[in-house]
Amino acid sequence: GAVVSQHPSWVICKSGTSVKIECRSLDFQATTMFWYRQFPKQSLMLMATSNEGSKATYEQGVEKDKFLINHASLTLSTLTVTSAHPEDSSFYICSARGNSYNEQFFGPGTRLTVL
């Protein structure tokens, strides 16, 4: 149990376009989802925390208008990178937490490459 999926696993897009990444909890209800960003050979940095049905809380330095997060249901959160630029190229990882679990479960990640 406690499986989290992400789609797509990788995406290549042109500069200036928008990309949506989905994070799904497959077998539990995720009341809270977290979005992390990981640059090559670096650690994970928390971008934002989203609770189902409410606005996401962004970490300092993360542009909320650029990284749109929607957590409209208990099993799905989306991260949309708007007007993507090459510096947005990164590995994006989501995690989810449900009321029945006292830990986060991580998705497999999405590698975004912006040309």
Add this chain to the structure above:
Amino acid sequence: AQSVTQLGSHVSVSEGALVLLRCNYSSSVPPYLFWYVQYPNQGLQLLLKYTSAATLVKGINGFEAEFKKSETSFHLTKPSAHMSDAAEYFCAVSEGSAGNMLTFGGGTRLMVKP
């Protein structure tokens, strides 16, 4: 504020040798501590976690870690390294609840020599 420091961004051991990955934390409240493993282009897999119960925590794949409050440490060990242990390892801390936001250390890449 919480923080995590992993000493040694790269650790190399021979197959069969002891694995020791170091993690020190800073937390204003009793912490919850985690070790995760990440294989290339994959997400994170939980190895073990400390949640204020036993200070010696046993995890998957033969790994264990000991919480030492006086040293603010949570080092990860494995008695005998296997080639399949080669990966990136992250120590993380959360406060208030094991499910709260995580702060990660910089990571340690473990290399295992045949």
